[in-house]
Amino acid sequence: MNWKNLRFLAIGTLAIASITISAFAGDEEAVAGPTLYERMGSSDGITQIVEDLIALHQKNPAISHYFDDVDLDRLTTNVVAFLTAGTGGPANYEGRDMTSTHSEMGLSVADFDSAVADVLTAVKSNVNDDDVVAEVAAILESLRPAVMGTAVTDSAGS
Numbered sequence: 674m675n676w677k678n679l680r681f682l683a684i685g686t687l688a689i690a691s692i693t694i695s696a697f698a699g700d701e702e703a704v705a706g707p708t709l710y711e712r713m714g715s716s717d718g719i720t721q722i723v724e725d726l727i728a729l730h731q732k733n734p735a736i737s738h739y740f741d742d743v744d745l746d747r748l749t750t751n752v753v754a755f756l757t758a759g760t761g762g763p764a765n766y767e768g769r770d771m772t773s774t775h776s777e778m779g780l781s782v783a784d785f786d787s788a789v790a791d792v793l794t795a796v797k798s799n800v801n802d803d804d805v806v807a808e809v810a811a812i813l814e815s816l817r818p819a820v821m822g823t824a825v826t827d828s829a830g831s
């Protein structure tokens with residue numbers, strides 16, 4: 674094979690390789706796309722969001738008193754793990770379940786809404802993506818019955 678043919682062969686091979694790579698990338702995007710965890714900035718992003726939301730809770734006159742005697746390092750670790758696991762990230766949540774955690778607090782609906790507003794403020798200030806904010810809002814809303822202790826369990830429901 675002369676040099677000219679070899680050059681065409683090389684260009685052809687490269688073209689096929691790049692078509693294959695872009696086809697794979699396209700498939701992956703169509704099938705999965707980035708997780709909510711990734712769209713929230715992965716580990717660094719979620720840690721920043723949680724630090725911001727705890728600072729907001731502490732400044733929020735409606736709910737700050739709940740955090741007065743709380744070990745904030747432990748809270749940060751557990752909320753980061755909870756959010757990471759719940760948004761498709763690599764974490765094992767080792768804290769308590771939502772009902773046990775909050776049942777003794779006597780939370781009102783207004784407390785819940787106020788805490789959620791802080792979370793969404795923290796997300797918005799770190800992630801410029803309305804879809805991410807809406808998805809986090811939906812996850813928090815889905816947790817309302819568990820956090821408020823009004824979730825209907827199998828045994829209570831039958």
Ligand code: HEM
Nearest residue numbers: 736739740743751752755768769774784785788813816820
């Ligand atoms: C969807 C809403 C909520 C979620 C997902 C959530 C999540 C969590 C998580 C994962 C923990 C850590 C549990 C552990 O350390 O074992 C926690 C603890 C705590 N949460 Fe929430 N929470 C929510 C709503 C609220 C609200 C509305 C309040 C009060 C206004 C609140 C106050 C607290 C406090 C004070 C702690 C620390 C408890 C302790 O360490 O003794 N949370 N929460």
